[in-house]
Amino acid sequence: MAADLGADNQAFDEKHDVLKSTQTVIHKALEKLGYPEEVYELLKEPIRMLTVKIPVRMDDGSVKIFTGYRAQHNDAVGPTKGGIRFHPNVSEKEVKALSIWMTLKCGIVNLPYGGGKGGIICDPREMSFRELEALSRGYVRAISQIVGPTKDIPAPDVFTNSQIMAWMMDEYSRIDEFNSPGFITGKPLVLGGSHGRETATAKGVTICIREAAKKRGINLEGARVVVQGFGNAGSFLSKFMHDAGAKVIGISDAYGALYDPNGLDIDYLLDRRDSFGTVTKLFDNTISNKELLELDCDILVPAAIENQITEENAHNIRAQIVVEAANGPTTLEATQILTDRGILLVPDVLASAGGVTVSYFEWVQNNQGYYWTEEEIDEKLEKVIVQSFENVYNTAETRRVDMRLAAYMVGVRKSAEASRFRGWI
Numbered sequence: 001m002a003a004d005l006g007a008d009n010q011a012f013d014e015k016h017d018v019l020k021s022t023q024t025v026i027h028k029a030l031e032k033l034g035y036p037e038e039v040y041e042l043l044k045e046p047i048r049m050l051t052v053k054i055p056v057r058m059d060d061g062s063v064k065i066f067t068g069y070r071a072q073h074n075d076a077v078g079p080t081k082g083g084i085r086f087h088p089n090v091s092e093k094e095v096k097a098l099s100i101w102m103t104l105k106c107g108i109v110n111l112p113y114g115g116g117k118g119g120i121i122c123d124p125r126e127m128s129f130r131e132l133e134a135l136s137r138g139y140v141r142a143i144s145q146i147v148g149p150t151k152d153i154p155a156p157d158v159f160t161n162s163q164i165m166a167w168m169m170d171e172y173s174r175i176d177e178f179n180s181p182g183f184i185t186g187k188p189l190v191l192g193g194s195h196g197r198e199t200a201t202a203k204g205v206t207i208c209i210r211e212a213a214k215k216r217g218i219n220l221e222g223a224r225v226v227v228q229g230f231g232n233a234g235s236f237l238s239k240f241m242h243d244a245g246a247k248v249i250g251i252s253d254a255y256g257a258l259y260d261p262n263g264l265d266i267d268y269l270l271d272r273r274d275s276f277g278t279v280t281k282l283f284d285n286t287i288s289n290k291e292l293l294e295l296d297c298d299i300l301v302p303a304a305i306e307n308q309i310t311e312e313n314a315h316n317i318r319a320q321i322v323v324e325a326a327n328g329p330t331t332l333e334a335t336q337i338l339t340d341r342g343i344l345l346v347p348d349v350l351a352s353a354g355g356v357t358v359s360y361f362e363w364v365q366n367n368q369g370y371y372w373t374e375e376e377i378d379e380k381l382e383k384v385i386v387q388s389f390e391n392v393y394n395t396a397e398t399r400r401v402d403m404r405l406a407a408y409m410v411g412v413r414k415s416a417e418a419s420r421f422r423g424w425i
């Protein structure tokens with residue numbers, strides 16, 4: 001399950017509007033690449049945005065009407081691709097921004113996709129299994145005309161999982177009158193899911209950390225790592241770092257953080273965390289998330305929620321490398337401060353692209369009907385992420401821009417180019 005975005009954070013998020021900041025960087029990236037203004041006009045918003053109402057009969061007999069969205073940012077390169085989020089804070093603006101980020105991720109790792117994203121305003125933690133199934137199936141029926149294996153391929157995101165993907169695939173297959181595993185990724189293995197999908201994001205982040213450490217001459221053996229968030233991304237990442245010989249000295253969840261300068265027992269913590277990534281409640285001597293981010297360390301990985309490194313704390317970050325496993329953890333002001341301070345920032349659209357990469361492998365396997373081993377998946381993922389990291393890093397160096405702008409330049413180019421070849425602009 002994915003991150004709790006914090007219902008009380010709305011006022012703060014108004015200030016750090018993710019759609020606006022994404023548009024700002026897209027604009028700069030297109031300018032740097034020499035594209036005219038109309039390309040920005042096309043790419044600043046999704047090309048298609050569907051709002052749907054989904055009636056669900058609840059367990060108490062009443063009917064509740066849920067609101068859902070599906071955004072397709074740009075389909076010039078190929079079908080759009082991106083997860084479906086179930087969360088009370090889902091909004092049209094957030095879904096739009098997330099669909100643009102997906103275009104950037106797909107462009108960076110060079111997949112034949114544009115970006116898409118979906119969301120339903122709901123709180124799955126308060127719904128029964130039956131209600132969740134009805135909502136998932138109702139959403140697919142409502143968006144079925146604009147999605148499909150060659151149009152737009154959903155996947156899991158915050159508070160959605162392989163079971164929800166399975167219901168959605170089944171519903172789409174009924175509508176399509178074909179078994180359509182290629183309609184959605186992140187499925188259970190027996191329904192055409194891929195080996196390595198569950199750990200793909202953390203593996204991608206791990207590869208980025210390794211490559212960034214090489215650039216800064218940091219030996220991972222014994223390097224001090226701090227990870228904010230101990231859910232799907234943060235917990236697997238902590239394990240991979242621990243196995244690589246690094247010392248994970250701090251981890252956190254929504255309730256607090258744990259710190260041990262000698263290195264935490266990650267296997268024990270993994271064993272004790274619950275399905276929402278909570279583990280710190282078991283301990284008395286915790287520190288705050290704010291303190292965690294400012295710990296003296298070599299590598300800091302925000303792997304929880306948005307807007308964690310801001311102009312208020314960016315000056316206090318002591319890591320040499322910050323790798324964004326979470327989507328949008330650093331504001332634009334903070335990006336500038338970290339870059340000016342010589343800290344190497346690996347941006348979210350590059351660092352967390354391992355998930356969509358293995359989702360692509362899942363879709364390819366579904367289309368060809370032939371399935372790869374975990375080793376084959378790992379080998380392919382490794383190649384893609386190393387190449388993508390180099391590409392972004394070299395762009396930052398040669399064009400003298402920060403890593404976020406470089407990632408946006410690499411990420412947006414394919415959609416801009418494809419739109420031009422198609423004669424749209």
Ligand code: NAD
Pocket residue numbers: 001002003004005006201228229230231232233234252253254255276277278289303304305306325326327328352355
């Ligand atoms: P998750 O729900 O599995 O875990 C989230 C973790 O963050 C939990 O430990 C939770 O306690 C913690 N958290 C929640 N609110 C917090 C707060 N206010 N302060 C500190 N910690 C808090 O989520 P996940 O799937 O690991 O995703 C984490 C981030 O990574 C999100 O930004 C998500 O969009 C991004 N991401 C995840 C994937 C993936 O495949 N899981 C892919 C790409 C990006």
